[in-house]
Amino acid sequence: MSAVTAKHRYSADEYLELERRAETKSEFHDGQIYAMTGASREHNLIATNAAGELRQQLRDFERGQPLTNDIDPKQLGRTERKRLRDGLRHIRNLKLIVETAVSSV
Secondary structure: OOOOOOOOOOOHHHHHHHHHHOOOOEEEEOOEEEEOOOOOHHHHHHHHHHHHHHHHHHHHHHOOOOOOOOOOHHHOOHHHHHHHHHHHHHHHHHHHHHHHHHHOO
């Protein structure tokens, strides 16, 4: 017969105190603390690019430029087509990151 050991459930205050003294990063979720690995250079580039693209989209929206998927690339100039291609590439990357994160929950 095997004994089941109850996991200690940490409070947010306990986690923050442990995190302040820790040499490595960890994540707190539902009373549990999970070790985190350091992010790779590729991860940091993707996260930075995604945040930049989203920030630009919000700025465009705030300036009154409508967000739509009805874009005719033939009506765009060369620079605008390049921005559109780059944006779509980032969206595909972001979609993959979100799908991976959701499937691991």
